[in-house]
Amino acid sequence: MTRGVCLCYTRAMNNYNFSNRTTSLKPSAIREIFKYSADPAVIPFSAGNPSSSSFPVEAIADITAGILRDTPAAALQYGITEGYAPLREWVKADLALRLGIGRTDDDLIIVSGSQQGIDLTAKAFLNPGDTVICESPSFIGSLNAFRTYEANLVGIPLEDDGMEIAALEQACQENANAKIIYTIPNFQNPSGVTTSYAKRKAIYDIAVKYGLVIVEDNPYGELRFEGEDVPAIKTFDEAGIVIYCGSFSKTLSPGLRVGFVAANSEITQKITVLKQTNDVHTNVLAQMIAYEYLTKYDYSAHLSGLRALYKQQRDLIVSEAREHFPAEFSFAVPEGGLFLWVKCPDGFDADAFCRMAVAEHKVACVPGSAFSPSGEALSAIRLNYSTPTSEQIERGVRVLGGIL
Amino acid sequence: MTRGVCLCYTRAMNNYNFSNRTTSLKPSAIREIFKYSADPAVIPFSAGNPSSSSFPVEAIADITAGILRDTPAAALQYGITEGYAPLREWVKADLALRLGIGRTDDDLIIVSGSQQGIDLTAKAFLNPGDTVICESPSFIGSLNAFRTYEANLVGIPLEDDGMEIAALEQACQENANAKIIYTIPNFQNPSGVTTSYAKRKAIYDIAVKYGLVIVEDNPYGELRFEGEDVPAIKTFDEAGIVIYCGSFSKTLSPGLRVGFVAANSEITQKITVLKQTNDVHTNVLAQMIAYEYLTKYDYSAHLSGLRALYKQQRDLIVSEAREHFPAEFSFAVPEGGLFLWVKCPDGFDADAFCRMAVAEHKVACVPGSAFSPSGEALSAIRLNYSTPTSEQIERGVRVLGGIL
Numbered sequence: 001m002t003r004g005v006c007l008c009y010t011r012a013m014n015n016y017n018f019s020n021r022t023t024s025l026k027p028s029a030i031r032e033i034f035k036y037s038a039d040p041a042v043i044p045f046s047a048g049n050p051s052s053s054s055f056p057v058e059a060i061a062d063i064t065a066g067i068l069r070d071t072p073a074a075a076l077q078y079g080i081t082e083g084y085a086p087l088r089e090w091v092k093a094d095l096a097l098r099l100g101i102g103r104t105d106d107d108l109i110i111v112s113g114s115q116q117g118i119d120l121t122a123k124a125f126l127n128p129g130d131t132v133i134c135e136s137p138s139f140i141g142s143l144n145a146f147r148t149y150e151a152n153l154v155g156i157p158l159e160d161d162g163m164e165i166a167a168l169e170q171a172c173q174e175n176a177n178a179k180i181i182y183t184i185p186n187f188q189n190p191s192g193v194t195t196s197y198a199k200r201k202a203i204y205d206i207a208v209k210y211g212l213v214i215v216e217d218n219p220y221g222e223l224r225f226e227g228e229d230v231p232a233i234k235t236f237d238e239a240g241i242v243i244y245c246g247s248f249s250k251t252l253s254p255g256l257r258v259g260f261v262a263a264n265s266e267i268t269q270k271i272t273v274l275k276q277t278n279d280v281h282t283n284v285l286a287q288m289i290a291y292e293y294l295t296k297y298d299y300s301a302h303l304s305g306l307r308a309l310y311k312q313q314r315d316l317i318v319s320e321a322r323e324h325f326p327a328e329f330s331f332a333v334p335e336g337g338l339f340l341w342v343k344c345p346d347g348f349d350a351d352a353f354c355r356m357a358v359a360e361h362k363v364a365c366v367p368g369s370a371f372s373p374s375g376e377a378l379s380a381i382r383l384n385y386s387t388p389t390s391e392q393i394e395r396g397v398r399v400l401g402g403i404l
Numbered sequence: 405m406t407r408g409v410c411l412c413y414t415r416a417m418n419n420y421n422f423s424n425r426t427t428s429l430k431p432s433a434i435r436e437i438f439k440y441s442a443d444p445a446v447i448p449f450s451a452g453n454p455s456s457s458s459f460p461v462e463a464i465a466d467i468t469a470g471i472l473r474d475t476p477a478a479a480l481q482y483g484i485t486e487g488y489a490p491l492r493e494w495v496k497a498d499l500a501l502r503l504g505i506g507r508t509d510d511d512l513i514i515v516s517g518s519q520q521g522i523d524l525t526a527k528a529f530l531n532p533g534d535t536v537i538c539e540s541p542s543f544i545g546s547l548n549a550f551r552t553y554e555a556n557l558v559g560i561p562l563e564d565d566g567m568e569i570a571a572l573e574q575a576c577q578e579n580a581n582a583k584i585i586y587t588i589p590n591f592q593n594p595s596g597v598t599t600s601y602a603k604r605k606a607i608y609d610i611a612v613k614y615g616l617v618i619v620e621d622n623p624y625g626e627l628r629f630e631g632e633d634v635p636a637i638k639t640f641d642e643a644g645i646v647i648y649c650g651s652f653s654k655t656l657s658p659g660l661r662v663g664f665v666a667a668n669s670e671i672t673q674k675i676t677v678l679k680q681t682n683d684v685h686t687n688v689l690a691q692m693i694a695y696e697y698l699t700k701y702d703y704s705a706h707l708s709g710l711r712a713l714y715k716q717q718r719d720l721i722v723s724e725a726r727e728h729f730p731a732e733f734s735f736a737v738p739e740g741g742l743f744l745w746v747k748c749p750d751g752f753d754a755d756a757f758c759r760m761a762v763a764e765h766k767v768a769c770v771p772g773s774a775f776s777p778s779g780e781a782l783s784a785i786r787l788n789y790s791t792p793t794s795e796q797i798e799r800g801v802r803v804l805g806g807i808l
Contacts, residue, residue, distance in 0.1 A: 022528045052477035061472040068465035073456035076657035112683040119682045124426045145681040253480035255688035277549040278523045279516040283687040284659035
């Protein structure tokens with residue numbers, strides 16, 4: 001074939017020949033809200049940040065000084081794609097011991113935050129048009145990652161104990177090109193829902209039956225401040241179909257960008273090849289900091305402190321919301337994690353409300369539509385209680401209640 | 405459509421339904437060589453590492469202590485996808501002042517090493533089957549990144565002053581679906597070739613004529629220890645079609661994973677959206693370390709030191725190779741960068757030679773075929789002179805000469 005000469009580029013081009021995946025990406029409806037949120041005068045219910053006051057700053061400073069004194073070349077030179085070996089081994093052992101995760105055929109790779117684990121898993125599995133079955137609502141970052149691989153997203157209504165199982169099975173039956181079931185089983189973002197043990201089993205059985213893999217995204221599992229832990233889906237993964245994504249972003253520091261993927265070694269090998277061409281390897285100093293912290297400091301006490309802090313914040317936002325929100329704005333009380341999901345009456349325009357709240361009242365929260373797999377409006381609002389201070393929670397909920 | 409029930413997953417699955425891009429990835433022929441290279445007894449001509457002795461360790465230790473003392477929350481909390489604002493501004497100003505890069509419509513995003521810049525640019529532009537025109541040989545990491553987006557790679561023979569221009573134009577004519585011209589214009593990896601000013605102009609004009617974008621990958625530009633700098637293609641980018649990828653991996657530290665992409669803002673916006681779903685943002689502490697080093701220490705003196713070191717290593721490997729290699733193994737003397745590219749006689753099996761050299765003589769180097777866009781064998785060997793010590797260079801070249 002011969003290519004015609006194009007004359008349209010002799011001046012500054014404003015129309016690039018982007019890939020289909022890129023042109024189909026819609027600008028985020030909530031970009032404006034996040035833009036406002038950068039203003040320190042705005043009360044940040046919109047973020048998903050862990051509390052900055054929770055970072056073990058002194059420990060990290062001491063650890064970093066030690067690394068740069070004793071093994072600077074290892075920290076500053078290229079590392080291997082699979083990750084810093086001692087950290088990999090520690091995480092594997094920790095998952096096995098504490099959570100019962102890991103079989104003979106499994107392996108683990110360190111990634112640059114669990115977002116990268118989701119992205120590379122999507123890249124490893126999805127052809128354009130393949131279906132990802134996910135909770136509705138679900139985490140916008142993962143939904144958008146799937147969208148960049150031109151996936152078809154099918155949302156399953158989320159009940160108080162997890163996905164509606166009949167709808168899940170129906171979606172598997174109806175979508176011959178379904179490849180992945182994506183779930184955040186603990187304190188889901190945005191809904192705060194924890195999937196029950198029975199439903200975890202049911203989801204797993206359905207995935208096995210229909211030949212799908214499960215991406216089990218668990219960034220909040222360590223942040224349970226009430227109730228009993230529920231075993232991870234990965235713990236009953238005899239078929240080797242569960243890809244477990246974990247993170248130190250919510251428990252240690254998100255700025256370091258350290259997470260991991262535990263899965264059958266055939267899958268982690270593919271992810272490793274894709275990671276090598278993506279960012280070569282995760283920042284080595286950050287991996288060493290995480291390893292030293294996890295092994296030489298009292299991580300368990302640190303987690304207890306975090307849980308106590310977030311419980312306090314949750315208690316506060318719940319009591320303030322009960323006092324100031326009209327009764328038709330309802331919510332379940334989450335047993336862990338970072339989010340309160342407020343369901344609004346039918347017909348309530350949460351998008352318009354959130355835009356107005358931040359623009360006119362300097363209170364930022366995220367409307368439900370941001371988390372909708374189909375993009376349709378959801379009459380709900382997500383409030384994060386880990387980022388704002390107690391004073392901000394009190395003031396912000398009152399302001400929101402006043403407008404509502 | 406109804407999906408049939410699959411019974412094959414009731415036991416450990418060893419046959420996943422990976423994406424086309426993943427199944428088509430071939431295992432690297434040189435994996436075995438890199439495996440051997442991890443052995444400290446092996447002389448590492450195979451790497452692309454900067455010299456570990458070059459890292460400004462004390463400065464980085466002081467800087468890091470200061471950051472974790474003065475602004476720990478900023479370093480450890482989530483950052484914005486575009487990158488740490490002071491670093492972005494510094495790099496923009498530096499590119500403008502020193503290299504004449506940057507127009508009104510341009511912007512700059514920080515990435516997790518320039519490998520991520522290449523990956524996300526490929527993701528922004530390439531549909532399966534689209535053509536990337538590149539130098540032959542070229543950098544394996546970029547070629548593999550393009551392959552993960554199912555690109556068709558068309559290699560243009562590399563002459564001593566850059567791509568063969570007639571072949572480049574012919575490739576543009578013959579490939580209607582060509583989208584990207586990929587070039588490493590300075591001290592190319594693996595060939596060490598620097599593209600002349602005339603050829604840079606010609607490549608740019610051809611890209612404009614055929615409506616392609618150019619990915620100008622410049623990790624080694626600061627490492628010129630001889631001759632005159634040649635202006636970047638990006639400096640004459642009136643059409644806004646050049647995507648300039650830079651890195652601090654070779655000049656400061658690769659372990660930190662900090663690079664950048666400078667391009668028309670319409671392109672950087674797409675890359676930003678794709679980066680957000682890929683790793684959210686680059687490690688913040690690493691970005692702050694880079695910024696503090698670049699602005700508060702004598703970066704220019706550091707670069708001079710690096711250049712002096714690599715010139716010394718290059719002089720040594722060149723004199724040793726002249727003394728010990730048979731005359732039919734020829735090479736051009738690079739004026740910068742990290743690599744000596746040894747052309748072997750026709751019919752010489754460089755793959756077998758490199759496998760044997762590492763397995764039997766503990767000297768690791770990389771055969772030309774690793775850098776071949778088509779995957780065909782190239783009768784050449786790449787020797788890196790920045791990673792081995794002087795003593796290793798002397799000993800290694802003698803050993804290789806002895807076998808040759």
